[in-house]
Amino acid sequence: MTDVIDREDESNSAPVGVSDARLQELVDQARAEGLQLTGEGGLLAKLTKLVVESALEGEMDDHLGYGKNDPAGRGSGNSRNGRRAKTVLTEAGPVELDVPRDRESSFEPKIVAKRQRRLTGVEDMVISLSAKGLTTGEISAHLAEVYGAEVSKQTISTITERVMDGMAEWQNRPLDPVYPVLFIDCIHVKIRDGNVANRPIYVVMGVTVDGTRDILGLWAGEHGDGEGAKYWLRVLSELKNRGVQDVLIVVCDGLKHLPDSIGQVWPQTIVQTCVVHLLRNTYAYASRKDWAEIAKDLKPVYTAPSEQAALDRFAEFSDKWEKRYPAIIRLWTNTWAEFVPFLQFDNAIRQVIYTTNAIESVNARIRRAVKARGHFPTEAAALKCVYLAIMSLDPKGTARQRWSNRWKAALNAFEITFDGRLSAGRK
Template sequence: MAADLLDEQLIGQLVDRAHAGGIRLTGEGGLLQQLTKRVLESALEGEITDHLGYEKHDKVGAGSGNSRNGICSKTVLTDVGPVEIAVPRDRQGSFEPQLVKKRRRRLAGVDEMVLSLSARGLTHGDISAHLAEVYGASVSKSTISTITDKVVDGMAEWQNRPLDPVYPVVFIDCIHVKVRDGQVANRPVYVALAVTVDGARDILGLWAGDGGEGAKYWLQVLAEIKNRGVEDVCMVVCDGLKGLPDAIGTVRPQAITQTCVVHLMRASFRYAARQDWDKISKALKPVSTPPPTQDAAEERFLEFQEAWGRKYPAIVRLWENAWAEFVPFLQFVVEIRRVVCTTNAIESVNARIRKAVRARGHFPNEQAALKCVYMAVMSLDPTGRGRKRWTMRWKPALQAFDIAFDGRLSIGRR
């Protein structure tokens, strides 16, 4: 391990000597920069030794056909700031450094830092200013854009990766981003998040829409997911997306489509005066809070219709149109009801995405918007602690799914 190679006594001596000599530990000219310079130069010296096949000043090199040919100075941006290093050369010009490649001015750690900051919503200008302030390094916005563009290949590979054969439930939701296409306009980006048979979270993909999606659009999305190896989906939870239920019935006739109750409640408020929101919420709660049976839900809805139908017929019509996709979860036990009546499972993902999107204002094109959303998704839960809590929370529901859907999850455990 790397920690085993470090001599604590030697480190202490270096720190003490730096303090005694008035040398700072960090910052320009600090101890960390000097150590980074020495380590990089030592590693480069090792690389050219391997390339030539003999040590520096070794007589074996005489007449070998190639030899060291001095050095060239190069400033590279590292995690501790700009560092000027001496890069060895050979007479034939065949030496290709791997640690600090030719024409490269940044170490890999800097690229990772830029991608991390970008995923957390910082604009290219913010990242440039941050690097200048913290590390004293000048990195242009165009360079930062070049670094973040590297994720595009990874994004395409991720979007086309093979998927599991079965998922108990898939949540589909969308966030809106501002894209300049002649003029700035809102564009939906759809996120599909699945729960695996082991209770893990798996984001299946991202899809940009143009606001005119219908059954044809969703047929293409669902066909793509199917072609990536998904044989079965038990339930699909969504926000009444236009054309999606019809597409699910075509591609996944065995899947149950469930409308998110929380989104249905929010949509109801759009038709009501603000002063009536609390009253509407209380009146709909007996309907939206899972009653014991579908008949009981219908009775509670009729009571709501009698009380509010004359004043807000649009709310009644909204619920009537969504009723077929609202009631499916009522046939299941409480463990399943609790997790499929809303798209809350995907809300934490959307919150991270919205934070990154809001910081950018608007995007020059669809690809730039998708790149931002993809980086936000890839930065979720880097420690893995949230993944464990998520999995444990889903265990009771998965046991209920296994019973309710009569062994359909077993193909995911082969």
Template sequence: MTATTSSGTPKPASAKKPEDLIDDELMAMLAERAKTGGVSLAGEGGLLAQLTKKLLESALEGEMDAHLGYAKHERGGSPEGNARNGRRAKTVLTEAGPVEIDVPRDRNASFEPQIVRKRQRRLAGVDGIVCSLAAKGLTTGEISAHLAEVYGASVSKETISTITDRVMEGMAEWQNRPLDPVYPVIFIDAIRVKIREGNVANRPIYLALGVTVDGERDILGLWAGEHGDGEGAKFWLRVLTEIKNRGVGDVLMLVCDGLKGLPDAVSATWEQTIVQTCIVHLLRTSFRYASKKDWPQLAKDLKPVYTAPSESAALDRFAEFSDKWEVRYPAIVKLWTDAWAEFVPFLAFDVEIRKVICSTNAIESINARLRRAVNARGHFPNEQAALKCLYMALMSLDPTGKGRARWMIRWKAALNAFDIAFDGRLSVGRI
């Protein structure tokens, strides 16, 4: 019986869902036959492999029909005199394991199949599996072993490296793509990676995360720094100029963790941008100078400083904190004194803005995912390998899109407050 719409007209085939194209009774019959016949579901020669073989060969025959202009066993032949010329066997690696298929040939050797191209030995889904495993930090050897264990397929480390190397082409395009004209906030943070170039050294990889005028997350790029925190205003001016040249004309606030030279570079790039230090990082650094037994009291005494209703009130609370702790922990008092200029800006704004800019929590969740990939690897042979791993980890974030929806809800109130506090500069990005 032909399916119809609510108006009674036949429903087009394109309206069917993918699952509607599968006959449940047929699938149950096949599964029962496999069970009674002693055929496994997965693995080489299993039911999934057999179905994959049949589907691929049927698709290839369909492509040949279209190429020649007539169906198999149909009289008439091709107007150009071309015709089928047997088949050739070929083994391709699929998500169901290695599958041997028969590829049709034509006399003129002009047939160029698209489902399984000439010289193609892996279906696209396999490349996706490789990239997904690499994004989780697995080495080429570990990925090769995984494919052999799960799919019974022999894929060399060189082949896996070739698959993941293609990612770098996409990364170059991603790193240079046009950006939005206005961002209410850009967060900049770093993760440390071990790179084995000569001696193993800790190198920072900086991540810039922008929040769009609609409250969406936009990862702007990755930049490798030098060993030993050698970056200064010149390095940051190059990074920010690159971002500006990609179309970013205005940034309301930039949140970071006391990166040397960054405030000066921000002023040179976007004159009106406010630089805000990350309060959470400031607190963490403070605790490093103190005995663990004093952490609860230090946290309690610092809270009135960063929750003060105004800068003058914060100064009064900080004076009280200094009187109490300077003798025991002068380094903590100096830390807050040196960071004061980048600490106080958010005190001038209402609570909705304070919630989203007083820390780099927005970027920390991403960095947690990146650190898992980095820790799984331990170290990298060079800078490019580290960037490739981090890029693939970024591309695997939020596959369901649920995180995107949460972000937009979380930022809605803050964006309205930004537009008012910054005299409509945010509205320019919505035009």
């Protein structure tokens, strides 16, 4: 309805072609007859019909070059030829319109195109509800309850399926030549493929040279203990083929075979484990009553000014806790090579790569949508749900702006530490 509402004069009177008296007449009629606001036959549906039909008549005037009953149209070669009935779905419910026709059948209305069955806004509503995790049946029930509009599950499915075309374009769009940081994380979804099984969907988020966050793509993994080297090589090669020639640091959480594949695609890239994930995994091996003390003893390790200082603090930690929790010591020992890289960097860089919290906030929104759905019939259905959830995030870009405002110190540190690789990538 935006196009119609915008066709008002500067005095904010009724839309062109609709008099204030006619609008008041409808309102008075609604009061007298007790009409409901929404739903079929409701006041908003009547107003929508009035405004849209008025706009269609205006479009016909423009098409023919003269107004209705204007003598200037005599002998012009084309003229009005009655109307045809057409029902469209609107936010106010289904509305039956009388669409004007011309004798040459050359009239192509813009406000409601010839094969259009829904006015702008309804499809956005369906996609928004789908992004929140509602099923086609739940969306259909919602539209019926709130708007009095009977929309079949098949129609809703058709609307959301169109999103897949946009997803394919998004997944293959060109990327920046260099990223200071990539975060790679996964969420698990239930997919019914014979039996319901947990499957990972990997999310790759890049921090751009300008300090904004950008989801670069989604990849579905297999059910099992992890993806092989060929899988990760394919994913990373896809990113490189889309334009990513260099990445300074990749932050991930113990994804098997990923570090080796990163080394093949971007030989200079540093792989950093997520410290928050490492701490979280640490607590899984300890009694809850010891968590606070373990956290206190580990803080000097991951906040150490150098790797040697971190080793000294970890030795002290091991002396205290190894007998009680040997699995914790083994966890840190096995992860040490991916843990320590960030210790060599300036604090501004540490704050960026310290944790995957940046991507965790995205995953939290995705998980809400996934949880609402329960499980998915196919991998494509799961990917569509995740994609819709991502597209619904931060529409005003305010979170990205907040990050950018804190980015300058980190940008300077990256530029100096990595010897101009950011500048080289932007040339």
